[in-house]
Amino acid sequence: VNSEDQIIQLIKKKLGSPKSPYGIGDDAALIDPQHLITTDFLVEGVDFKRTEDLKRVGRKVINVNLSDLAAMGAVPEMALGYAAFPKGTKRSQLERFLAGLKAAANRYKVRLIGGDISEAKQWIAGAVMIGKVAKGKPFLRSGAKSGDDIWVTGTLGGSILGKHLDFEPRVREALFLREDLPVSSCIDLSDGLGQDLPRLLKCSGKGAHILPESIPVSRDAHRLSKKTRKSALEHAFQDGEDFELLFTLSPRFQKRLLQRWKRRFKTPLTRIGQVTSQKKCRLAGELWKGFDHFR
Amino acid sequence: VNSEDQIIQLIKKKLGSPKSPYGIGDDAALIDPQHLITTDFLVEGVDFKRTEDLKRVGRKVINVNLSDLAAMGAVPEMALGYAAFPKGTKRSQLERFLAGLKAAANRYKVRLIGGDISEAKQWIAGAVMIGKVAKGKPFLRSGAKSGDDIWVTGTLGGSILGKHLDFEPRVREALFLREDLPVSSCIDLSDGLGQDLPRLLKCSGKGAHILPESIPVSRDAHRLSKKTRKSALEHAFQDGEDFELLFTLSPRFQKRLLQRWKRRFKTPLTRIGQVTSQKKCRLAGELWKGFDHFR
Numbered sequence: 001v002n003s004e005d006q007i008i009q010l011i012k013k014k015l016g017s018p019k020s021p022y023g024i025g026d027d028a029a030l031i032d033p034q035h036l037i038t039t040d041f042l043v044e045g046v047d048f049k050r051t052e053d054l055k056r057v058g059r060k061v062i063n064v065n066l067s068d069l070a071a072m073g074a075v076p077e078m079a080l081g082y083a084a085f086p087k088g089t090k091r092s093q094l095e096r097f098l099a100g101l102k103a104a105a106n107r108y109k110v111r112l113i114g115g116d117i118s119e120a121k122q123w124i125a126g127a128v129m130i131g132k133v134a135k136g137k138p139f140l141r142s143g144a145k146s147g148d149d150i151w152v153t154g155t156l157g158g159s160i161l162g163k164h165l166d167f168e169p170r171v172r173e174a175l176f177l178r179e180d181l182p183v184s185s186c187i188d189l190s191d192g193l194g195q196d197l198p199r200l201l202k203c204s205g206k207g208a209h210i211l212p213e214s215i216p217v218s219r220d221a222h223r224l225s226k227k228t229r230k231s232a233l234e235h236a237f238q239d240g241e242d243f244e245l246l247f248t249l250s251p252r253f254q255k256r257l258l259q260r261w262k263r264r265f266k267t268p269l270t271r272i273g274q275v276t277s278q279k280k281c282r283l284a285g286e287l288w289k290g291f292d293h294f295r
Numbered sequence: 296v297n298s299e300d301q302i303i304q305l306i307k308k309k310l311g312s313p314k315s316p317y318g319i320g321d322d323a324a325l326i327d328p329q330h331l332i333t334t335d336f337l338v339e340g341v342d343f344k345r346t347e348d349l350k351r352v353g354r355k356v357i358n359v360n361l362s363d364l365a366a367m368g369a370v371p372e373m374a375l376g377y378a379a380f381p382k383g384t385k386r387s388q389l390e391r392f393l394a395g396l397k398a399a400a401n402r403y404k405v406r407l408i409g410g411d412i413s414e415a416k417q418w419i420a421g422a423v424m425i426g427k428v429a430k431g432k433p434f435l436r437s438g439a440k441s442g443d444d445i446w447v448t449g450t451l452g453g454s455i456l457g458k459h460l461d462f463e464p465r466v467r468e469a470l471f472l473r474e475d476l477p478v479s480s481c482i483d484l485s486d487g488l489g490q491d492l493p494r495l496l497k498c499s500g501k502g503a504h505i506l507p508e509s510i511p512v513s514r515d516a517h518r519l520s521k522k523t524r525k526s527a528l529e530h531a532f533q534d535g536e537d538f539e540l541l542f543t544l545s546p547r548f549q550k551r552l553l554q555r556w557k558r559r560f561k562t563p564l565t566r567i568g569q570v571t572s573q574k575k576c577r578l579a580g581e582l583w584k585g586f587d588h589f590r
Contacts, residue, residue: 029375031373031425037408038411039377039409039410043419045415046415082421101310113326116333119338130326130332
């Protein structure tokens, strides 16, 4: 088995799709009409280096789960932590990890209610988080409509230079959208725009027309492109762990969105294209070659 | 940091005790007045061998969490799975794992609603499980009263010979107790009677008088003692992963418990001693030397 999508397909096939419309596939699963649950974990050597400050790791454990709940427009409420670590782990290291966990949880008023610990060759740390959908249905990946604008928060690419550990989950932005606007679909960018946009469109049964010049390329994508063979735009498309929100909204609400957003947030917000009825993705007219996940 | 109890103390100190009376420390945490959540995971090389059939591992991932919910008298409802595994994992291995997960979940009507996967050097697999407390409060570790009988299900020791993977979580037994009897405290035996009984007594602020000859020593404890320097009784006290229930109940209900139990279950049920008000644990009158966790 290779890609995450292949594995998820296998899991769906073997375990059967859950009856809930918000089961395997969305960023969080529904446990009752008002509560969502999600779990996400980090692995040393895959998601962070052995030498990394464990406070950043603890913070990220909470923040990746917050980002999943944000993608569904849920208010985070409580979390369980879990971790496995090598026998020789020092008390001070564990304390750094716990300090990060606590700082991030406090920042978004998440109550830590329990967890599990064990031993492993490498650090593995995760959390389970429960959130509440304040009113109505959560944001899904499946509601994008033809003609909707496609929006993205923040700037994209090059997160490996630091943002992948220190990003701010878009909790407040998601709750603002949930309250004020009829967002038709939403996902958080964990595997890069080039993979997560196709995922959202596939769930919605739609295509898109993307304007490459509109993509908000981050400074770090530019910095990184000087060291790699890729352009900054390629980094913005392909790099994972941006943890920004990608959402769709009818163009009727464009003005209202922009006005209110500017009043409340410094977080950039960019319209990068439009949803189309053809199940294809075009970059400024050209068929997007990297769009293979879409088949 | 060495023992699990030390680590849990550190976690409590750093993260602060949660406001819920059923937070860090019990087998599951309360998420609302009727729902409990727990998470437990297994690590290759610690909890199972690299060569182990992954179907057994998948089953155990569900069953350890079922055992935690059983310890609190909750009806299991739904679960999220999570797993990290090496890049070279074959599709057939993943399928075995999923088959085990599904079989155990189906057996106890647990709905699998989502999860997370990643890559790691070794297999790590776990689940988050939510259960419902049918009526009244969940079983806690903290309610044992002086004079209560101490009961244990099944037989103890030697689980490494197979039971640690193939045990039956005591879900039905726990729900029967929950319905029919005023159990005063309960815990599942994951680290062995010698560690888990002190844990329960410490939470209750009590001691115990244990009758060593009454301990239900398993056949596997006897088999194992032939290969080790330990007696079968020592294995029954010290071996982990029995996943049996240890609970306390007023002696007034002894007759009712035994009569109804025999009618419903083949699972052995044994009275192994009595709760005392002195915060000491005595084995047939002698102070229990291995009782150091109690200080």
